[in-house]
Amino acid sequence: MTDKLTGDARKTALATLKDWKEVPGRDAIQKSFKFADFNAAWGFMTRVALAAEKADHHPEWSNVYNRVEIVLSTHDAGGLSEKDIVLAKVIDAAA
Template identity: 60%
Template structure:
């Protein structure tokens, strides 16, 4: 099987550098992955975030392990085909951070009557 672009496991200095720009993300202790909890004002913001990220993840053909409970979204990223953390996970984590900023702008909810 051909390796997907960005699917080589990150190690050493490359890994450390990639993780520097991801505040709030933590390395998992029990597997080669990163994890983050996103917190929102309410369920609508949380689900809106998930919807936006789902569209990006589908375009990337790289899908997160995630769950939602009310205003929280828990995310774990790893590349199963590569057996661990890759540049694909880093790119998706950055896309999630980009989606998180506007999702937590409470003026959006006010505009919609929230």
């Protein structure tokens, strides 16, 4: 089981992410991405899906045309964990 990030460890981890925001009312982070078109958004989602499957850690997300909204939280930890921080960095690199 993965441990939930709390206190200074949480603050330090969140400080390493660019433009990820905490979700009000949830122990999660989210980020919005905008691409040139649907094909670019779908390609991004495919890259993220392959990395997420390999890590066995899957995002909550939605896609409308060229926009992708992603929320990360570790359900078995009951909130934000190091898995989310690592996946957020992979997602940013894929974008």
